[in-house]
Amino acid sequence: MTTLLQWMEELEQKKTEDPSDLRFQIEWRKNEPMSRHTTFRIGGSAVLYAVCKSVDALAMLTEECRKREIPWLILGNGSNVLFSDEGFEGVVISTTGLDHVTIKEHTVTVEAGANLTAVSKLARDASLTGMEFAHGIPGSCGGAVFMNAGAYDGEMKNIVTESTYLDTADGTLHTLSAEEHCFGYRESIYRSHPDWIIVSAKLTLSPGIKDEITARMDDFMNRRVSKQPLEYPSAGSVFKRYPGRYTAQMIDEAGLKGASVGGAQVSEKHAGFIINTGGATCADVTELIRQIKEKIHEQFGIHIECELIRIP
Ligand SMILES: Cc1cc2nc3c(=O)[nH]c(=O)nc-3n(C[C@H](O)[C@H](O)[C@H](O)COP(=O)(O)OP(=O)(O)OC[C@H]3O[C@@H](n4cnc5c(N)ncnc54)[C@H](O)[C@@H]3O)c2cc1C
Secondary structure (H helix, E strand, O other), rough: HHHHHHHHHHHHHHHOOOOHHHHHHHHEEEEEHHHOOOOOOOEEEEEEEEEEEHHHHHHHHHHHHHHHHEEEEEEOOOOOOEEEOOOOOEEEEEEEOOEEEEEEOEEEEEEOEEEHHHHHHHHHOOOOOOOOOOOOOEEEHHHHHHHOOOOEEEEHHEEEEEEEEOOOOEEEEEEEHHHHHEEEEEEEHHHOOEEEEEEEEEEEEEOOOOOHHHHHHHHHHHHHHHOOOOOOOOOEOOOOOOEEEHHHHHHHHHHOOOEEEOOOOOOOOOOOOOEEOOOHHHHHHHHHHHHHHHHHHHOOOOOOOOOOOEEO
């Protein structure tokens, strides 16, 4: 790690006046608390936190990590992760600096760090339909492809026609067709390839009527505001749906609404959410999840699975 920090510091000192210099395209901080970069507001410090503003900079940084055998991980908007209290002895690479979006005819091309909700608004403004479901999902486009994010009968699977990733094993870029994503419920091929970083995606939408698109988006947002505890930090629904059952309803029926461990609490408003009522730790959330799973198994005889991703 020391050698990477030295390398970063040398880069900083060597910065030239040329704005196209790759070294200008990485912003970094030492010992950065990950609680600042996750919607749960939980997580210890990463030795290095780096925001890459170009794909070349991303390739350069991951190559330096590879040569030095320094662990790294990718964070989008940090809205589906539970980050360890111990932090990370490596580099957390944020995609939020890669946020370029272009719209040509019915295709929206997004860089991985573009905010999903912001992109859904751009699609609406271009009178394109198909992305209304994404309005209010607080992730990045890369995170949404990775997770096959979805809501209200829509999912990324329906609109992603292509994505491009950086294979950090050799620094090459590759493009996947829609079928090659192997999308499933909150699943994509990316979940089994931790060395691949999604850098961009093409979303294919259809022409629509702007007022109707707006009405659908407003409806979805109103449902979120009325049903979800958006006033507290969280990572959204903690558990996956169990086939044929509503997990939140089972948690409610098991009498777990309001159950808490430290600062982590099962939301009174939506039992599928765990909220951070203040000072919650990863350990608190982990223990609360354990208790919920145990109770659901006792009462309903089934094992529920987490949607939330524990990192590192
Ligand atoms: C209030 C709230 C409501 C939510 N509602 C919904 C909902 O309705 N539907 C839904 O599906 N989800 C929902 N979520 C969860 C979350 O917003 C989505 O899963 C979102 O897609 C995660 O994107 P992210 O950028 O925040 O990913 P992160 O949380 O940053 O990362 C999630 C995983 O993706 C990986 N990853 C991220 N970007 C990349 C990349 N470019 N390349 C490779 N790997 C990458 C990370 O390494 C990590 O393993 C909600 C969350 C909150 C807080």
